[in-house]
Amino acid sequence: MRLSSATIYNQNLSSMLDRQSEYQDAALEVSSGTRVSKPSDDSLAASQAVNVRQALAANEQYADARASISTSLSQESSTLDSINDAITSALSLAVQAGNGTLSDADRESLATSLQGIYDTLVTLANSTDSNGSYLFSGYQSQTPAFAENAAGELVYQGDSNVVSQQVSATQSMASGDNGASIFLSVSSSAGFIAEAGDNSGTLTFDGPDIADTTAAGYGSGFTLSFSTADDGSLQYSVDGADPVAYTDGDVLEINGLSLTLNGTPADGDTLTVSAAADADPDLFASLRTLITALQTPVEDASDQAALSNTLSTVNRELSNAQDNVLTVMTSVGARLSQVETLDAIGDDLALSYTERLSGLVDADYTESITRYVTLQVSMQAAQQTFASVQKMSLFEYI
Amino acid sequence: MSIISIGVSGLTAAQIALTTSSSNTSNAYTDGYTRQVATFSQATAGNGVTVSSVDRQYNQFVTTQLNSSISAESALSTYQTEVDQIDSLLADSDASLDTLLQSFFSSIQTLTSDASDTAAREEVVGAAETLASQFNQLGSYLSAMSDDVNNQIDSQVSQINDLTSQIAKLNGQISLSSSLGGASNDLLDQRDLLVSQLSELVAVDVSEQSNGSYTISLGNGMALVAGNNSFDLATGPSASDPSQVAVSYVDAAGNSVALSDSTLDGGSLGGLLDFRNTTLSETQNQLGLMAVSLSQAFNSLQAQGIDLNGDTGTDFFSVDDPVVYGNTGNTGDATLSATFSDDVSALTSSDYTVSYSSTDGFSVTRNDTGASVSATYDNGVLSFAGMELTVSGTANDGDSFLVQPTRNAAASFSVLIDDGEQIAAGTSSGSSDNSNALSMLALQTDKIAGGSTLSQSYASLVSDVGSTATRVAAQLATQSGLTEQLTTLQQSESGVNLDEEAANLIVYQQYYQSCAKIVEVGLTVLDTLLDIQ
Numbered sequence: 044m045r046l047s048s049a050t051i052y053n054q055n056l057s058s059m060l061d062r063q064s065e066y067q068d069a070a071l072e073v074s075s076g077t078r079v080s081k082p083s084d085d086s087l088a089a090s091q092a093v094n095v096r097q098a099l100a101a102n103e104q105y106a107d108a109r110a111s112i113s114t115s116l117s118q119e120s121s122t123l124d125s126i127n128d129a130i131t132s133a134l135s136l137a138v139q140a141g142n143g144t145l146s147d148a149d150r151e152s153l154a155t156s157l158q159g160i161y162d163t164l165v166t167l168a169n170s171t172d173s174n175g176s177y178l179f180s181g182y183q184s185q186t187p188a189f190a191e192n193a194a195g196e197l198v199y200q201g202d203s204n205v206v207s208q209q210v211s212a213t214q215s216m217a218s219g220d221n222g223a224s225i226f227l228s229v230s231s232s233a234g235f236i237a238e239a240g241d242n243s244g245t246l247t248f249d250g251p252d253i254a255d256t257t258a259a260g261y262g263s264g265f266t267l268s269f270s271t272a273d274d275g276s277l278q279y280s281v282d283g284a285d286p287v288a289y290t291d292g293d294v295l296e297i298n299g300l301s302l303t304l305n306g307t308p309a310d311g312d313t314l315t316v317s318a319a320a321d322a323d324p325d326l327f328a329s330l331r332t333l334i335t336a337l338q339t340p341v342e343d344a345s346d347q348a349a350l351s352n353t354l355s356t357v358n359r360e361l362s363n364a365q366d367n368v369l370t371v372m373t374s375v376g377a378r379l380s381q382v383e384t385l386d387a388i389g390d391d392l393a394l395s396y397t398e399r400l401s402g403l404v405d406a407d408y409t410e411s412i413t414r415y416v417t418l419q420v421s422m423q424a425a426q427q428t429f430a431s432v433q434k435m436s437l438f439e440y441i
Numbered sequence: 442m443s444i445i446s447i448g449v450s451g452l453t454a455a456q457i458a459l460t461t462s463s464s465n466t467s468n469a470y471t472d473g474y475t476r477q478v479a480t481f482s483q484a485t486a487g488n489g490v491t492v493s494s495v496d497r498q499y500n501q502f503v504t505t506q507l508n509s510s511i512s513a514e515s516a517l518s519t520y521q522t523e524v525d526q527i528d529s530l531l532a533d534s535d536a537s538l539d540t541l542l543q544s545f546f547s548s549i550q551t552l553t554s555d556a557s558d559t560a561a562r563e564e565v566v567g568a569a570e571t572l573a574s575q576f577n578q579l580g581s582y583l584s585a586m587s588d589d590v591n592n593q594i595d596s597q598v599s600q601i602n603d604l605t606s607q608i609a610k611l612n613g614q615i616s617l618s619s620s621l622g623g624a625s626n627d628l629l630d631q632r633d634l635l636v637s638q639l640s641e642l643v644a645v646d647v648s649e650q651s652n653g654s655y656t657i658s659l660g661n662g663m664a665l666v667a668g669n670n671s672f673d674l675a676t677g678p679s680a681s682d683p684s685q686v687a688v689s690y691v692d693a694a695g696n697s698v699a700l701s702d703s704t705l706d707g708g709s710l711g712g713l714l715d716f717r718n719t720t721l722s723e724t725q726n727q728l729g730l731m732a733v734s735l736s737q738a739f740n741s742l743q744a745q746g747i748d749l750n751g752d753t754g755t756d757f758f759s760v761d762d763p764v765v766y767g768n769t770g771n772t773g774d775a776t777l778s779a780t781f782s783d784d785v786s787a788l789t790s791s792d793y794t795v796s797y798s799s800t801d802g803f804s805v806t807r808n809d810t811g812a813s814v815s816a817t818y819d820n821g822v823l824s825f826a827g828m829e830l831t832v833s834g835t836a837n838d839g840d841s842f843l844v845q846p847t848r849n850a851a852a853s854f855s856v857l858i859d860d861g862e863q864i865a866a867g868t869s870s871g872s873s874d875n876s877n878a879l880s881m882l883a884l885q886t887d888k889i890a891g892g893s894t895l896s897q898s899y900a901s902l903v904s905d906v907g908s909t910a911t912r913v914a915a916q917l918a919t920q921s922g923l924t925e926q927l928t929t930l931q932q933s934e935s936g937v938n939l940d941e942e943a944a945n946l947i948v949y950q951q952y953y954q955s956c957a958k959i960v961e962v963g964l965t966v967l968d969t970l971l972d973i974q
Binding site for chain 1: 528551
């Protein structure tokens with residue numbers, strides 16, 4: 044076919060320009076290391092890369108959440124450890140206080156030690172994290188968990204919520220526990236508690252122990268009220284029912300619970316038995332009660348009975364409190380180990396996402412450099428061809 | 442005697458041939474030049490040679506094919522230039538929209554770990570502002586592209602008008618000179634060059650009349666040039682959307698006839714209109730949809746929560762309300778104003794047309810698919826697709842309104858909260874209550890943007906733009922290849938080959954010398970005769 048001179052020039056020129064532009068693209072790919080930067084480089088890869096980056100970012104967010112939870116749970120764990128130790132010391136002092144040979148002064152010094160433990164527990168209950176937020180106040184993290192009211196009682200000021208965070212795509216986890224669940228609760232295996240009223244007799248008790256879980260009314264508490272019958276004998280009524288005669292050493296079985304009574308109650312004395320959870324559990328109140336009881340001088344048999352009953356009740360309450368703290372510690376431990384597992388999974392996911400992303404958008408250096416060198420050669424060839432073809436003209440020879 | 446005149450006829454012929462050849466040589470690289478060939482024919486018996494014509498080597502068929510290929514290529518090339526801008530805009534970088542969205546949600550995650558921490562709250566506000574500014578940048582860049590397209594349409598229409606009036610003038614000159622005998626080749630070349638330039642701007646049909654003038658018309662038959670007259674195209678705001686320039690045809694009587702965008706197919710004008718109706722508006726709407734969904738979702742959560750000061754949360758983000766344009770051809774006086782409802786899950790990236798008929802009342806269709814959309818009309822308020830339109834005034838039968846829900850949303854997306862304390866992270870007054878913030882975090886993976894998550898929405902935008910750019914580039918490469926082939930074909934007939942012309946120069950030079958020799962011989966013969974005593 045006949046070619047015009049303009050055609051020859053344009054074809055060679057455009058060929059050379061095309062090679063140059065391809066060469067430039069290859070050079071850019073080698074220098075940036077990225078195959079896909081604009082969507083048009085590979086639209087499918089670019090859009091998948093958006094989704095992979097999103098997954099990677101979400102994965103990182105969960106990792107951050109886990110790191111933060113890990114920190115707060117670790118701090119909580121060590122605080123709970125100290126609380127547990129304090130309760131253990133309190134329990135051993137309470138047991139010591141039960142020794143009949145102690146004098147008022149001895150009990151006074153036990154009370155002083157217990158006061159120290161009480162103050163330590165208050166400080167631990169009001170622990171703060173590195174930001175100054177209270178650990179055990181639920182959502183009210185700027186308010187101390189426990190504070191004394193006007194009557195000198197320690198009151199919980201937090202709420203019943205727990206801050207939770209999203210630790211994986213499907214799971215959220217509580218990053219702590221609130222003061223109510225640690226200090227004002229008992230675990231599900233806590234059993235029953237008997238508490239003597241403000242008695243003037245010498246009634247003491249043993250128990251209550253669980254006798255028959257299938258009995259009717261099992262689980263509900265009851266109150267024994269003692270009175271003197273017309274004939275001077277002692278009797279008691281259960282929750283206002285008809286009075287039953289009382290004898291020293293009686294073993295009562297009510298609502299599936301067995302209770303051993305000793306001593307001589309006075310008219311109007313009471314004994315209340317309730318499930319531990321219904322008895323307003325409060326570690327601090329229990330310690331307060333114990334301290335007050337130890338500071339009260341024992342002058343007569345009824346004082347002795349009162350002290351013995353108080354020690355009986357408080358011992359049980361402190362044991363329940365310790366069990367509760369241990370239960371919370373177990374749950375904290377379980378959460379920490381779950382976080383570790385999720386961390387391992389999260390790390391694997393991050394690696395696989397990063398690899399996938401790299402496969403989508405990064406340049407394969409071997410391929411890119413080979414292309415670059417090949418194009419360089421073809422561009423040089425195009426340039427040389429252009430120069431030599433343009434030189435050929437019949438006008439050179441006439 | 443006759444020998445001399447024969448020789449002289451040869452010299453004249455040789456001179457014309459040499460002139461033609463020189464003209465070809467000097468115009469070898471001139472745009473639109475058609476090579477000319479001198480045709481020798483025997484003069485009336487015994488009188489030597491004459492140049493019967495200097496023919497222009499022109500092939501109408503190939504030229505028509507080439508012009509239509511140029512139109513298609515120009516349309517694709519214009520489209521590519523525009524689409525590549527959006528392509529670069531969406532290129533991955535540290536400041537791309539999806540990266541900033543992830544930073545924003547990451548800052549919210551930090552907030553959930555300690556909702557009482559004012560530093561974490563301030564970071565959320567900061568990340569939100571960075572995100573908003575990126576939305577704004579993208580939105581205003583696309584807006585500026587839209588304005589630029591309008592300007593380009595204006596300038597191209599005036600170029601078209603310029604070319605058609607020049608062609609009309611040449612038509613007159615050519616038909617005049619052909620009636621005087623012999624059309625001038627350079628006028629013909631000029632006119633063909635103008636037609637080729639016109640084809641780059643818009644696809645036209647050319648037909649040659651018997652008197653040699655070209656009739657040039659648009660695809661729908663409306664003539665741009667007929668004989669010595671040219672008819673202009675005009676630009677003005679579109680009847681349905683005043684923010685866009687539309688092209689109309691001004692006929693002989695001076696009436697403007699609006700041209701639909703599909704009539705102006707091909708050429709860079711066609712490419713611009715196509716780009717504006719597809720990729721540009723789709724991109725603007727899709728980004729806007731993301732902005733509206735994010736804004737509405739966050740604002741609903743804020744209203745359900747309590748901030749650090751104990752007050753109910755106020756709006757976090759704001760976007761402009763949907764835009765409604767009444768068609769300029771409406772006869773009623775109804776105006777519609779639109780707001781977003783609280784639930785925008787039914788909102789899409791399409792524009793909507795609301796039409797009123799006296800029999801059916803208001804009906805709504807989607808502009809991208811033409812499908813009708815169910816709408817409820819209650820007490821003067823028309824609700825559909827996550828919007829509520831309040832009608833004031835009365836509409837007449839046939840009135841229509843264009844609703845653009847998300848066109849300007851990205852450019853107008855802004856953060857209303859300036860203080861971290863206003864973030865409603867909790868649902869109670871507890872300072873580290875993060876329950877509402879956890880719901881905000883969940884928005885990252887909830888399908889809030891027209892049935893997809895924010896990230897999926899962005900990914901599909903990236904995929905659309907990328908695949909369009911790739912497709913246009915491929916189509917352009919194919920079309921360019923075709924244009925090149927047709928050009929080579931056209932040039933093979935009409936182009937100048939310098940080697941050929943060099944050969945011709947040698948031949949005609951020799952020819953001239955030979956004819957000069959004949960004259961010399963003739964003179965010698967005459968001298969010999971005159972010397973006889």
